[in-house]
Amino acid sequence: MTVADRNRAAVEEMMKIAEEIYNDLKNSRIPELVIPSRTKSNIIFDERHRVWKYGKNTSTRSAVSLAGAYMLLRTVYTIDFIKKMIDQKKSSTLRELYYISEGWGEGKFSSQDDSDRLAEDLEILTKKLREDMRLRPEEDGARVIGDLVVEEITRKGDKRRIHCQDDVGDSGYSIPYNVEKEKVKIKETNAKIVMAVETGGMFDRLVENGFDEKRNAILVHLKGQPARSTRRFIKRLNEEKNIPVVVFTDGDPWSYRIFASVAYGAIKTAHISEYLATPSAEFLGVTPSDIHNYELPTDDLTKEDIAALKSELSDPRFKDDFWENEIKLQLKMGKKSEQQALAKYGLDYVTDVYLPEKLAEMGYEI
């Protein structure tokens, strides 16, 4: 399937939605669309893909309410816009979608959150990816450094081979927004492990200390909550090249959510978890136990941190012994640490002591 084929299939599915709304009106029915509820309480574990997906609860966007009617109007306008855009072989960012709606009269979005959410709704309704509708996020995926060769189709249509150590600068290979096979092929690699790193500071520390070469690791910078393409790229490395994935973040509730979105799937994108999540990914640290064992410098948990930790205790994705013990431990300590707090013991400590110890503990021989 080429990129154009995928686009055509997406348009076809979207037009079915427009037709459904039209037929409701024609047959004197109040138009409505039924979408799975996108909440924490409506995600269930998919045994086959070993990821978290939406459950059976649905919410109805009905023209009986003003909000529902606005949503339906915006839906038809958005479908019309995407169809015309694809016809003209263009693409747009989610932000551009929001701004373009300025000209839609009553169909105008009230905020970008609304338009982003509608794009996700369309993915759910059509079972097609946003990328297939040629909608891009604002930011590209993150950076990669390691012993890995990728082949990218450039915008001129040429194939280009890139070695992610030799052909890139210190900032690494930049993951494009579309990482499907039609755009990016993963070629040779000898890496033993993929290490996803939350902060830029730690990523640069590992690069400067030559961790990728010494330990034969592919380092991926997550840039906070990782973009879809970053998660998709990690998943493909894991599945196609059979390389284990570990996630190295700060030791606070928000970082655990970053790990969860890499390993289990995010609540917002649970409809495409099987594309994005890497179920075998493991959390390396910083764990609350690490804070204790390594005697790391700490900050006090804020009110928001505590609320987030408590919310994670009721999040089905964190329902296992490891997370329950660690979260409870952290609530008891009332402390959190950043990954860069390891610098307490010197700049090389993280690469010479902490990571080797942790990896060995997890059973990796690198």
Add this chain to the structure above:
Amino acid sequence: MHSIAEGLAKKQRKISVAEFFERNKQILGFDTSTRALITSVKEAVDNALDACEEAGILPDILVELKSIDDDEYLIIVEDNGPGIVRKQIPHVFARLLYGSRFHSLKQSRGQQGIGISAAVLYSQLTTGKPTVVTSKIGDGFPAHRCTLLIDTKKNRPEILHDEMTHWEKSSGTRIELAMRGSYVRNRKQSVYGYLRSTAIVNPHAHITFIEPNGNKIVFERVTDKLPPQPREIKPHPYGIELGTFIKMAKESKARKLTSFLSSEFSSVSLQKAKEIIKIAGLDPSISPNKISLEDAKRIVDAFKKVKLMSPPTDCLSPIGEILIKRGLRKEMDALSPEFISTDKRNPSVYSGIPFMVETGIVYGGNLPADERVEILRFANRVPLLYQEGDCVITRGIKNMDWRRYGLQQRGGKGIPFGPAIILVHISSVNIPFTSESKEAIANVEEIEKEVKLSLQQCARKMKGHLSKKDRKVKAKNKFTLISKILPEIAKKSSEMLGKPTPPIDDVITKIMNIIWIDDDVQYEDGKIKSTISITNYKNKPQSFELYAALPDERELGEIKPEAQKVEEEYIMWKIEKIKPAEKIELSFQLMGMEKGDFEENILYVRGIDPVNVIGAEKWEGD
């Protein structure tokens, strides 16, 4: 050798009026320099209003404050009242506890007669300067100008100057007194705040206020009608105290006990008088002047054992709902309030003393939404500015659950929060104040109950307005939906699919599925025309009863179409089988109204599920 008692007696004699004053500054209302100014203005204005009303003159009052020094002000209060005869001037202004109202049971502002002379004394104690009073009792009479001091040893006036003078006014009184004080603005406890509040509950008064900086504020009059003159009533046996009873008996001109009881008390017939005396076990023919303390006790006890009618209540002079509303609307104009509701209770009685509660609530506009509501307390048309926490009015407000009426209140107790001002006016022939400063009303169960009942009624009206507004917003959303959004969806989707635009009428009826009631109130030449329109957006004919609430003190004009019932409080129309998409109009007129007296209808429905109706509430019964 002197005895201890003799020593004490000597000391007691040494306590002069000035010392008495110094010790009781707080209860007299002169404990701070800010309050001293307010209290003095208040006493003078209260006297002026009382004098004008007694003489049947529409009050026209000037209040002026001049700065003499950093902390010294000259207070001038001038009225157009009947004036005071020359002989009385020194006694009225320069003698404590001198007043005509001390023993009277009649609704009036001043009750103790300590007021204005206390201000004169405070003036004298803080500045050493005399007070100047000018008064004229009518055209053809000269004006008298007296310069006075109080002889604090003897509690007697001392006249420094007394001259006849020319005054343009046909009658009136002017007092000028200097005192130490400090002038504040922009809060309730200020001269301005007092005058503004006074203007609200005295809509017949015209008050001009000149501030120390020369700024002139005029509180206009909103009605030319003077309040009816309150009648003096005789004491009712249920509320009488032994001391007062003995005093009355000693001073009585009646020859026999029976005639004393039946002629000098309310609600006591000759029959009842005999019954009382029989229960007391006394001889009905003895002279009341000769009864012993023991006899008096027996009679007062006997009072409680007979069943008596309540005292007459036509002795009270309430303000009235419409005038309260006009007063509030005028003084709160800058806040552009969204809604003003008022309520008036029927007279009630505590310990044999008649009283009456009136309330008002100002809601919305520029009032702060997250602060405690402002409470305006009044007793016999006088604003109460201090000791809010000790007052039965505040207690009544605190003990009501305001949450159900749309205000915030933690745990359903305490002073509520929200964009509202609550006004409570209590009129009575004898207001049970907690102290001489007359700033708080004592905790009388009957009064608290009446305050709560009245405020509940007022709050219900406010809530009715709010939920109506809320539902109208929802309904307006639905109109946007069916008139704009739905046609757009039909147009856009058909365009995209290259198909004809589908008709959407059926879907519209399905989405609306309500009875829509709208109302409009128009004012023209003293008439208010209220029009109510009903549209059926349901898919079947509907029948129900519609009730329109009527305001207090109104005169009904034309009602169209003929109503099935017209009562004191409402008009009721029977709506028979209004067809889908049909619209019908009802209207009524109110005569002799002013703009703003009636601003929106409060509508109720019966015989239909109120969920299906927008613009009217469920009828709760008469």
